[in-house]
Amino acid sequence: MSRVVVVGAGVGGLACALHLARAGHAVTVLEQGPAAGGKCARIDRGGYRFDAGPSLLTIPSLVTELLGDRVDLQRVEPVTRYRFADGSSVELSADAPTAHAALEAWSPGAGDDWMRYLGICAAMWRGSVGVLTGPPPWPPRKPAPGAPPPDPRDLLRVRPWHTLRTLARATLRDPRLRLIAERAATYAGADPRRAPAALAVAGYVEHAFGAWHVRGGIYRIVEGLVAALGEHEVDVRVGVRAEGVRLAGGGLLPLGRGPLRGRGRVDGVATSSGFVPADVVVHNGDAAGRGERSLSGFALMLGLRDAEPGRRHHEIRFPADYDAEFDDVFRARRPVRDPTLYLAASSVTDPGEAPAGGENLFVLANAPLHRVAGGPDWDAQADAYEAQILDRLAIDPARIAVRARRTPADLERETGAVGGAIYGLAPHGRLGTMRRPPNAVPGVDGLWRVGGTTHPGGGLPLVLLSGRTVAREIGAA
Structure with a gap:
């Protein structure tokens, strides 16, 4: 039986810990x-x-394989209502005929374009799924015994000659529909003008697997993982800060803003509560690396009286100038002057999320990092920016209960x-998704990374896949 210490109790760390516990390891989680x-x-x-982080679940099988009936999944339909600066709007369903009809009624020809675009995305998914569910593609290595060799055609299926912007423009004629396609870049914290076309699969999974809510909130996944870990006698310790990974024979790799570099084998973890011995350490923290970091987000949560008639669970409101938003985030490094607003009101699907007659409105705006690369001091600017968003929403202040x-x-x-970067490094460049820090830390035997800032990427589905992949690489006890 190996002693495993997981540093960080994010979803990726918890999922990895549960896979490892089921494989017979003695696991401790430090948070x-x-x-x-x-x-x-x-x-x-x-x-x-309010779910203050992820507010949407796709690929629900990744949750049920871990938690079974511990969580009650509710399908969200329509998936999203999109509003545009010209006053128009359209609602998209995960059901293809319904989505096609809605788009054709909104903009003749848009439904046919969207179906063609989803067909391209489906081919991308087939070309990507082996990478997303397996070890990192770089550096290359031989397939595991019995596994099929990589199919070189998969690289063509993800259209590496395209960015997400150029793919949308090559496929979709209505400029508003292009915005919907380009929105997928932000699911990885990227600028659609520089993001690889492969990120189109992030939006595709909503239509292929549906959009889902967990009754009681997405955080029920965390609670379910913690409860399952308890049944496997995993010690989850909160309020314990991991200061560094100790190597056999001496030496300490600090866990913080810098990259993990060293030589040797792990011996345990130095913490604020003393030393914890370990044969394997899994770091569920920010996988620092060279390059531009992803965007962050400014989240505002409003408990409202008198629910708005016709409110949808998910809504996106686009600005008049989408490019200006990414210029503000990645170039000027300032709070976005006219941001895209993502709204989620889970009480539409799950009335228990708000008092009777009310609604829980989660509002998210893309944002530059906190005091990184010339970014703003968000502690100093938060009040003013909150007032700006409230003004944009035009909500009667008397409705705001909390x-x-x-x-x-x-x-x-x-x-x-670092800086509040949601996804670690931004996957910019046409092969940007392949340059994430790998799960195995080079040079350090027994040290692994897990979570949304390492392979295969951010968002609940990929974070869960990261936990499963790392546990498989570590192997059974």
């Missing part, structure tokens, strides 16, 4: 914060419940993500 979850957090206030927020600065303090 510096007061509760498990990491970026997947929950805020309860005045009878209103409010809370989570800024890039908050995200950095709570999770250790």
